[in-house]
Amino acid sequence: MRIERLRAAGRGRVLVELAGGACLTVTDRELLDFGLRAGEDLDEEALARLRAAAGASDVRGRAAELIGRRAMSRAGLERRLREKGATEAEARGAAEWLEAIGALNDADYAQALARHCARQGYGPARVRDKLREKGVPRELWDAALEALPDPEDLAVRFLEGKLRGRAPEEREKKRLSDALARRGFSWSDVRAAWRRLDTEIDVE
Numbered sequence: 001m002r003i004e005r006l007r008a009a010g011r012g013r014v015l016v017e018l019a020g021g022a023c024l025t026v027t028d029r030e031l032l033d034f035g036l037r038a039g040e041d042l043d044e045e046a047l048a049r050l051r052a053a054a055g056a057s058d059v060r061g062r063a064a065e066l067i068g069r070r071a072m073s074r075a076g077l078e079r080r081l082r083e084k085g086a087t088e089a090e091a092r093g094a095a096e097w098l099e100a101i102g103a104l105n106d107a108d109y110a111q112a113l114a115r116h117c118a119r120q121g122y123g124p125a126r127v128r129d130k131l132r133e134k135g136v137p138r139e140l141w142d143a144a145l146e147a148l149p150d151p152e153d154l155a156v157r158f159l160e161g162k163l164r165g166r167a168p169e170e171r172e173k174k175r176l177s178d179a180l181a182r183r184g185f186s187w188s189d190v191r192a193a194w195r196r197l198d199t200e201i202d203v204e
Contacts, residue, residue: 001047003040006031016050018042026054027061056093059086063094064103071113073106074099075135110136110144121158123151126184155185155193163197173201 002019009015014031016024030036030053034046042050059081066072066080074095081091098104110131117127124145131141148154162176173194180190194201 001042001044003036003038003042005038006036024051024054025058026050027057030054030057055087056090059090060094060097062086063091063098067098067103071109073109073135073137074104075137077104079135106137107140107143109134110140111147114144114148118148118154121154121183123154123180123184123186123189124148125186129184151185151189152192152196155180155189156196158183159193159197168199173199177201 001022003016004019005017007015007017009025012028014026014028014036016026016036018024026034026036030050033053034050036050062084063077063081066077072080077098078088078091078095081094082088086094095104113130113134113136114127117130122130127145127148128141131144132138136144158180159176168176177190177194180193181187185193191201
């Protein structure tokens with residue numbers, strides 16, 4: 001396949017115009033690695049390798065954009081890339097590249113996600129659910145959870161924000177206790193939080 005013309009396509013990309021009207025967008029890296037120039041003939045094997053390399057570069061670019069917009073786990077990134085059309089190998093390669101340059105780190109992401117959940121007023125069980133949902137490896141959960149504020153303190157803060165200094169009625173105590181449980185707090189933390197507010201509750 002003959003290369004008819006090379007044109008700059010912006011953002012470090014080059015448009016390779018091939019005989020017959022076909023086009024292929026590559027990066028400067030492929031341009032140099034393959035020694036591409038107008039008038040050159042590419043055999044089927046070279047063209048296939050060029051397409052594969054260009055595809056991998058395109059997926060790496062998309063991966064960098066995704067990570068730039070929002071932090072995520074490696075598993076989450078690979079899933080998003082596959083949803084956008086990348087092959088499993090391309091998604092894995094892009095994730096490995098981002099890990100190698102320090103832009104993707106599951107341990108750091110787990111810590112950041114746990115802190116975010118704590119700021120939202122969620123307890124340990126809800127944080128574990130979020131870590132699982134976002135694809136954080138199980139072996140990183142404990143370290144992330146250990147870095148959380150005391151769940152009893154978080155529960156007290158939640159109750160104080162709702163009560164604003166007034167004494168709760170029995171029905172309200174039940175409602176707020178249930179709300180804390182849904183937020184991922186254990187019943188022992190819920191009881192302890194109420195005791196710190198000089199209130200006892202009766203829950204099963």
